[in-house]
Amino acid sequence: MAATDDQTDDTREASFGGGEPVLETQRLTRRFGELVAVDDLDIEVGQGEFRSIIGPNGAGKTTLFNLISGALLPSEGSVIFEGEDVSKLRPHERVHRGIGRSFQITNVFGGLSVRENVRLAAQAVLQGRSPVENVFRHKDSFDDLNGRADDVLSRIGLAERGHEQASTLAYGDRRRLEIGLVLATDPQLVMLDEPTAGMSAEETRATMELIGEVLGDRTVLLIEHDIELVMNASDRITVLNRGEELATGPPEAVAENEQVQQAYLGGGVL
Numbered sequence: 001m002a003a004t005d006d007q008t009d010d011t012r013e014a015s016f017g018g019g020e021p022v023l024e025t026q027r028l029t030r031r032f033g034e035l036v037a038v039d040d041l042d043i044e045v046g047q048g049e050f051r052s053i054i055g056p057n058g059a060g061k062t063t064l065f066n067l068i069s070g071a072l073l074p075s076e077g078s079v080i081f082e083g084e085d086v087s088k089l090r091p092h093e094r095v096h097r098g099i100g101r102s103f104q105i106t107n108v109f110g111g112l113s114v115r116e117n118v119r120l121a122a123q124a125v126l127q128g129r130s131p132v133e134n135v136f137r138h139k140d141s142f143d144d145l146n147g148r149a150d151d152v153l154s155r156i157g158l159a160e161r162g163h164e165q166a167s168t169l170a171y172g173d174r175r176r177l178e179i180g181l182v183l184a185t186d187p188q189l190v191m192l193d194e195p196t197a198g199m200s201a202e203e204t205r206a207t208m209e210l211i212g213e214v215l216g217d218r219t220v221l222l223i224e225h226d227i228e229l230v231m232n233a234s235d236r237i238t239v240l241n242r243g244e245e246l247a248t249g250p251p252e253a254v255a256e257n258e259q260v261q262q263a264y265l266g267g268g269v270l
Ligand SMILES: Nc1ncnc2c1ncn2[C@@H]1O[C@H](COP(=O)(O)OP(=O)(O)O)[C@@H](O)[C@H]1O
Pocket: 032, 035, 037, 055, 056, 057, 058, 059, 060, 061, 062, 063, 064
């Protein structure tokens, strides 16, 4: 598709369709015994795209994230990130490349302060550097870490809470902290697995706003069951069903897709 000088919102989708994708899966497959949780999946995600992954329970969404983050290895196929095959890299090496995965609440150290949690997340990435890089960075790394932690805290709206013990945060603030922990690793790609699960309508709205605000310049992969949220936030949506890609496209196209409607209509989701 030809690029034009003045790309408007109408051509954003076209621009994601062209150029090098930041993330690509090629024939990606993961089996658990007889079950094929992710089945021969080819997806491409463009730089800066906000892509949502939807599908019924058990569709393979979380497994897909685990394959991208390296928590699971594929049975077949590969994960390409920024043009390189990362399929065999360990999770921390992928974090280092810029693949950020949302930390679950269980990864937040309740006994530590909010700020210390953010610092630790940032430090994990610095320590993942090669020794030579670390030597060169040593002098300014502490300032780096503190600066980055403070920057993240203010971006997630927890600047005033930095000194509080993480375990004392209200649920919604803990989920904010989780987003902050991903951000602290300065990822190019951010994966969020149902970040609004268990939230009230008001907390959900605030969290989606926060995600748009602080991750607007990143590539985002979002698993979310609230279709209305997904429709509003996404550049494109991928629908999974039994591990297979049912459809990918901009929200309106996916909503009109007949196969998607058939898969969902029973539940009255769309
Ligand atoms: N570690 C595992 N061992 C065995 N089966 C698994 C494992 N993880 C996921 N599954 C199965 O794979 C399928 C997809 O799961 P999952 O990726 O969690 O789906 P989703 O996130 O879309 O709800 C489900 O049938 C689930 O039971």
